[in-house]
Amino acid sequence: MNINLKLQLVTILPLIAALSAVLIVTQVEYQSLSEQTTNEYQRSVINHRKEELKNYIALAEGAINHVYQNPNLNEKQAQELVKQILNDMRFGEDGYYFAYKLDGTNLVLPNQQWRVGKNWMDMEDQNGVKIVKGLIDQAKQGGGYIQYVFNQPSKNGEVSKKLAYSTFLDKWQWMLGTGVYLDDIDQEVATLNTNISEHIQSTSIFTLVIGLFSIITIFITGLFIRFSERKLANKKLRQLNERIFQTQEEECKRVSRELHDGISQTIAAAKFSLETALLKQQKQMSAEQELERSMELISQIMGDIRSISHQLHPGVLEDYGLGAALEELARDFSNRTGIEVNVTRLSIRNILSPNVKTTLYRIAQEALTNVEKHANASKVNLTLKLTPGWLTLTIADNGKGFNHASYENSDNNEKRTEGIGLRNMKERLSFYYGELQVKSKETGTKVIAKIPQDQLRYVANNASETPSIGEQNV
Incomplete structure (x- = not known):
């Protein structure tokens, strides 16, 4: 593995790790934010519904007050009129009023007349919440809320979550209440969660695309740099080879000149001296001077050869x-x-x-x-x-x-x-x-x-x- 590839891996691997960490942290943070958002939304909507329930109870009290406080009517007549008024009052798609005696006997319950006149003090929903008892207890305390599941008229009696508010009519010892179903809140929360999940997914995909683009860019840039460096290295190598060949050629030329201009000429002179000495000996003349000259030239040749050898590689x-x-x-x-x-x-x-x-x-x-x-x-x-x-x-x-x-x-x-x-x-x-x-x-x-x-x-x-x-x- 060459150094460039190692450098690319050193660059890309931390980026991949960082990208993975960002995606994980983003998922966790968005999930936490999603839970906080939905919880806050639910609290906000439920608080708003609670205020609505108080207003609905106030409307009911206003609607029955002229009967409830009328001294000209006997109690039984007044109660029957109030029952009729409450039974006829509606709000929204599933909004109605109900009334119970403190012993749990139902007095008013629209759409479920079969419950009227019966005692429901021990009635529980599927989660074990005692509905009537809880409503009566809240009413005795000056008014309060209770959440349970109950039959929803618009859904053919299918049970749904319901938030109810009850108050106390102390003159008759009645509990008066009303409620709203929370199925729409669940639907809105589910839609909100879906939107948040889609946003998380799109953000993660966007982050992943950016990360992959960065990794690919770094990889391609690395390849380009490697290609450029290799091209530059090859160019430098060619230049170096050219310089080496040129240097070798110059060295060969120098040695050739040394041999031709120096040693070759000296050898020729030594040869001429030896030939002269040979001719003198043939004529029985003294050749001592020519022989000495030849020895000097041979010594010079040896020195020149030693000098060239020393220049090539000094011993x-x-x-x-x-x-x-x-x-x-x-x-x-x-x-x-x-x-x-x-x-x-x-x-x-x-x-x-x-x-x-x-x-x-x-x-x-x-x-x-x-x-x-x-x-x-x-x-x-x-x-x-x-x-x-x-x-x-x-x-x-x-x-x-x-x-x-x-x-x-x-x-x-x-x-x-x-x-x-x-x-x-x-x-x-x-x-x-x-x-x-x-x-x-x-x-x-x-x-x-x-x-x-x-x-x-x-x-x-x-x-x-x-x-x-x-x-x-x-």
Whole structure:
């Protein structure tokens, strides 16, 4: 699993978890809100119905008051008239009045005349509520409410929830009451719950769609970034391969020039001296001078070959470490160019791997080559030191300097070619998470190569192996 996919998972999985948590919390909160809303709605409607019942009782009392308080009527006549008035009064679809004696005997109950004249004190609904007794008790206390289930006329006698209010007619010791059925409230609450559930569902779906859209967007963006990074990486790889091939080609050309212009010419001169010596010997003349000249040329050839070999891969780097190799590089550079090189190096053992040594050596070699070609300098300071967290190689000259930014960003092929050396340095350091800094002004140029200390330690290919003597030196 590559790092980009891991990053996508690290991004998407918490988002999925957060989305799930949001959906769960939303469901719980909406459910709680739904219960609170329906309960509050029920309380509000029931309180409103209670006020209505009081008003209905007040209407009934007003309707019978002229009879109830009439002194010209005897009690029996007045009671019969009141019964008739109450029996005829209606409100709404199922609204009516009822009256009972305090012993539970029914006096008025429209639509259920068969109950009139009978005692219903012990009558209970299907939930065990004693209806008449409860109404009488509330009336004795000055008026009150009771909730029960009772036959609903508009539903052909089907039982429904009912809220009743009763009051007391103390002159006749009657309980007067009325009630309203609550089936419409249940229907409204059910409709409200349905609407809330639909709203919860639509909100959850909307949240889920947004979450899925976000996840898909992140995934597609990740794919696009991965594709772009891969494309960029391939481009950089091609550029790196081109630079490697170009560097190899330049190195081959350099070696070819060294062989053709140096060693080849010297070999030709040595061959000519040997041929001259051979001719003199055939003529019995002294060939000592030509032989000595040939020996000198052969020694020069050996030195040139050793120099080329050293430039390709210095043996001193493996035998004595980076510090000694840098000193030899500086010495050869000074002898060849006449530019003074001062080397300040570490005396630390067993901290660098062979690859790190080679990297820093090549950077120093490339930097000195740039000094020779471009800097017009008379002095170079080469420093290898440990700083907090880093191993730092610094090559500083007192030359004319150059505009580093113009080489980095130039579209000019010549400048880009001249800047290959710096890019090669960066590429070499990038393998070890290193950094390259170039500081240049009119008084000179400073190249600083830094490698993190955690990338320095020598690691043997085999756990049983130990570093050789050469590898134990910086």
